[in-house]
Amino acid sequence: MNATDLLWLLLPLAAASGWLAARFEQKRHARQSLDLPSAYFKGLNFLLNEQPDKAIEVFIRVLEVNSDTVETHLALGNLFRRRGEVERAIRIHQNLIARPTLDREQRSQALLELGQDYLKAGLFDRAENLFLELAEIRVHSEQVLKLLLHIYQQEKEWEKAISITRRLARVSGRNMDDTIAQFYCELADQDYAHRNYAGAREHLKRALASDDKCVRASMLLGDIAAQEGKFRDAIGYWCRVEEQDMHYLGEVAGRIAEAYKQMNDEQGLYDYFRDALQRHGGVSLALAFADVISHRDGVPAAEKFIVDWLRRAPNVHGLHKLLELNLVKAPDSGRNDLLLLKGIIEDLRAQHLGYACGQCGFKGKTLHWLCPGCNRWNTIKPVREE
Ligand SMILES: [Zn+2]
Incomplete structure (x- = not known):
């Protein structure tokens, strides 16, 4: 008899013992869930007496008895996070996830909550790993992708932001090409700061391929050409702004004038x-x-x-x-x-000077491509032209 045959013989036995164990669990659950109300009152008492740590202990113990209380624990964790008590929220959600009785939906909900706890605590790497795991199994997709995008924007990981935005656009059915173009511009900005003009030009080309109305790309292409002393080319790029969005003409008017002067x-x-x-x-x-x-x-x-x-x-x-x-x-x-x-x-x-966001009304003296008020791209315009 080889090992495989032995395994086949053992299989029914393993299944039976598992079944027995499950039956035993059920009975135990049925018996202990009768204690649920008193345990909850005890937990509530601790909460009312401003002893949240003891309350959490009680609630967590109740959870071990009955997984029907998952919703309550999720709500409790959520409440702590919103109150800024992130460590408590993390403890609740970690305990939830450790329960083997959770179904798939409950587990993924708990993971989503824990990820948001980590995010709030500034533990971006941990949050990212959880959200990637959820994105992999395609649950809560749109919300998870938005959270990942938030992390990549904070961390200025623009390549990752681009690929997540593409997925988000597919899942949500929204066109996000102008946002993707902004991420390419961010990459180009980094190149430009390191005087890598070839790299910057390559990224700006992709920005315009994604969104041919991307004013920012034309402006930076002009700046690079001017840096290289190619003033005629620079004027050509800056003049494109006029067709793309004339609200930004004021941004390039001075640069165009200066380039003509440089050429006499x-x-x-x-x-x-x-x-x-x-x-x-x-x-x-x-x-x-x-x-x-x-x-x-x-x-x-x-x-x-x-x-x-x-x-x-x-x-x-x-x-x-x-x-x-x-x-x-x-x-x-x-x-x-x-x-x-x-x-x-x-x-x-x-x-009548400066810039304003068309979405949230944020006003500022400098041009932001990402609104600091509402965290949207491409919503801020110069006010002077209006
Ligand atoms: Zn805004």
Whole structure:
């Protein structure tokens, strides 16, 4: 008789003993579950007497008796986590998971909760491992993938963020191409900081392949070209912003002007702003063009341009520019009045500068691609153009 045959003979015996053990367990459960109410009252008493540690001990002991109380323990753990008592939450959820009687759904729910405890405790590696395990068996998929994405964003692990976002897009049926493009831009930013321009360009190409409206990619491509002294190329990239999303034109207007100046192409500079202004109007372009005119044709010509513009579209930015131009040639006697007026206009203007999130209303002085208020990508825009 070989080992395999022996195994076949032993199998029924093993099954029978397992069955017997299970029967015994059931009887034991039935007997002990009668004690459930009193144990719970005891636990509640401890809770009411502000002795949560003792309460937890009692609840955990009850769980050993009856796995029907899993829901209660999940709720209790959740409560502790929300109150910031993460260690207690972790203890409850770890105890739950250690129970062999949990069914698949209960176990995965407990794992999901424990992962969130770890996340709250800042134990990202442990949380990540649990969420990956859950993602593997495809339960709570959307929630798990969102939590993983949260970790990768916090840890700036952009490659992983990209692959998780692709999965999340499939599971949720949402198009997340613009978010993926932002992650490629983050990778490109890292390359750029290390002067790895080839690597940055490669990542930016992928950003635009994912989202051809990605303003950020065009801006950085232009910056790289300018760094390399290729100003004509840089202008080409920055000009794409106009077609992608004209709200960001103000972000590149100054850079475009500077690149033309670097090339000593005064006519190109003048033509670009005149034509762009005809296509779009917009505050940033008008202000930049006023500077170009002032430099080429003198202050009176720039003044005339601003006054014409203000007649068509009254706004504080134009008024501010007009005062600036007037201050250049103002005699000493009238200067103080103009400065006072300029101060008032600057206060007014401050309310119309900066950036705002279209989702949560967050306002800031610098451009964030990820909103610090609502943690969404691509929701913040410059306010000046509106
Ligand atoms: Zn926001």
